[in-house]
Amino acid sequence: MTKEQLTALKTKIEQIQSIMIAYVTDGRENSQPDEYLDLYSDLDIEFENTDYPNPNPHKTLEIFWGFCKLQSMGTWAERRAYVQELYADIVLDLTRKIKKGKDPRNWTKTNELLQDEFSPVKAQWLKAKNFIFSNPPDFENSIKESINSIESTLKILLNEPKGTLGTLLNKVEIDPDVKRLISQAYGSVSNKDFVRHGGMQSQNLSEAEAEFFLEFSGVSIAYLKTKFGALKT
Numbered sequence: 001m002t003k004e005q006l007t008a009l010k011t012k013i014e015q016i017q018s019i020m021i022a023y024v025t026d027g028r029e030n031s032q033p034d035e036y037l038d039l040y041s042d043l044d045i046e047f048e049n050t051d052y053p054n055p056n057p058h059k060t061l062e063i064f065w066g067f068c069k070l071q072s073m074g075t076w077a078e079r080r081a082y083v084q085e086l087y088a089d090i091v092l093d094l095t096r097k098i099k100k101g102k103d104p105r106n107w108t109k110t111n112e113l114l115q116d117e118f119s120p121v122k123a124q125w126l127k128a129k130n131f132i133f134s135n136p137p138d139f140e141n142s143i144k145e146s147i148n149s150i151e152s153t154l155k156i157l158l159n160e161p162k163g164t165l166g167t168l169l170n171k172v173e174i175d176p177d178v179k180r181l182i183s184q185a186y187g188s189v190s191n192k193d194f195v196r197h198g199g200m201q202s203q204n205l206s207e208a209e210a211e212f213f214l215e216f217s218g219v220s221i222a223y224l225k226t227k228f229g230a231l232k233t
Contacts, residue, residue: 001050001097006094009043009094012039012043013090013094017084019035020036020083023061023065024079025076025079032061033062037060052093053120056086089126089127092130105215106218107218113221113222113225117156118153120152128145128149131210139207142213143189143205147213147217150165151168153220155168165182166183169183172224189213
């Protein structure tokens, strides 16, 4: 996408956020539901074309308002914060791209595989990338999300939502050397107390390690999804 297209997409996101916030605070107007539907449909198509997961599950403003009540979002501030967080990862990534930030090497290829039921993994992988390029960067959480995205892929492939990466790897028939590599990467991250288990001591991880695990998770996801699909046919 060009800089102008990226900027236009970001503007549409800001528009739909404004409508959502106004509807659940003090700015409700009769025209908003129809405006929201048009914007939601446009964004849904654009997200699909740009390999972003659509983070917004609320297809109408009425559904969104019902969600706010169910979640006991009693204050305007809580509702505003929710709407901002909803699109935060995509907005951050768009801002980086507008400033000419490059995507990781395997970004496009892996995202093409993360469609339909794998959209949550796509969102997780985007979060891992954004942790690297945020200000300030958070390399530890980036690595955690990268490894978690491999785990999430296996959960979906094996239909075991409560499984862990270690146990799930033992249930999938793939090349033993590849399985060993993924297991060793998981073990390496698990040994870093701060990353995997909320430890109190920083591991002094750098951008190099974060980018390595981001790329490794992308290659692993692509391999697992492609290989597992071949084994099932």
